Amino acid sequence: MFTAAVARKTEKAFRIYRDLGLRSLVLRLARTLGRALGLSGAGEARWRARKEAVDVAFDAEAGVSTGGITHLYGLSIVGPNATSGVSHIACDPDEFRAALDALEADLTEHSFVDLGSGKGRALILAARYPFATIVGVEFAAELHAVATANVAALPAADRARISLVYEDASRFAFPDGPLVVFLNNPFEEAVCREVARHLRADVSAHPRPVRVVYLRPQHRAAWIDAGWSSVRDGTCFLILEPCPAAALCKATGVS
C-alpha cells in the first residue's frame, strides 16, 4: 500500500514536471513540505475557507459550477504556453465588481474579453453589465467544456451575448470596436509580455478605446514596458490604457 502511494505521488510529480515545468514542481513540493511540517499557516486555511464559502454562494445563486481550484497538469491544453498558465481559481465577485465599477464608463458599445476564462465566472459576472458582447478565451479543453455548460444554464438574453473560444490567449484575434480586456492573473510573465505587446500593436493598427482590467496584477511591468499606462491602481486590480503615441515613443524608443 505504501509502495502504491509512493508510485502515485511520483507519477503525479512527473506529470507536473512534464506539463508545468521544474519551477511549478519545486513550488508544489515546497508547499507540500510546508503543510507536512505545519508551516502553511493559518492565513492559507482562512483564505481557503473564505474562498469555499464564496464559491458555494456564487454557484448556488447563479445556478452554475465555477468553484474550486483546478490545477492544469493533465488537462488538454492548446498552444505553446501550457507550462506558463496559472491554476484555475475563479475571481472573487466582490473584487470583480470593484474593478469593473472603477471603469466608470458607458459600456454599451464595448466587448468584454476574458483572457483565461476558466469555468466562466467572470463572463457570468460581466453579463450583469451592459456589454454588447462577452468573449471567454480558455486554453484548457476541460475548463472550456465546464464554461460551455455554465453558459448554457444562463438566461437566454445573457447566453446570446457570450461566446467561448478554445484558444491560447496569445493567439487570440481581438474583436473590432471598444474593448474591456479582463485578466484574473491567468499566466506568467513571459505570456503577459506577449499578450501586452500583441494587444498594443492591435490598438496601434486599429485605434479604438481599449482598457485592460487586470485583477491580482502580478506582472504589471509587462504591460508598462509594452506601452500601457496605469490609470487606476486599486487594492486588488489595475486598470491600464494604451499610452498616447508620444509617450509610447519616449518609453520604448519606438518612433
Ligand SMILES: C[S@@+](CC[C@H](N)C(=O)[O-])C[C@H]1O[C@@H](n2cnc3c(N)ncnc32)[C@H](O)[C@@H]1O
Ligand atoms: C485564475 S484562472 C481565472 C479564471 C476566470 N478568468 C475567472 O476570473 O473566474 C486563470 C485561467 O487562465 C487559463 N489560462 C492560463 N494560461 C492561458 C493561456 N495562455 N491562454 C488561455 N487561457 C489560459 C487557465 O487555464 C485558467 O482557467
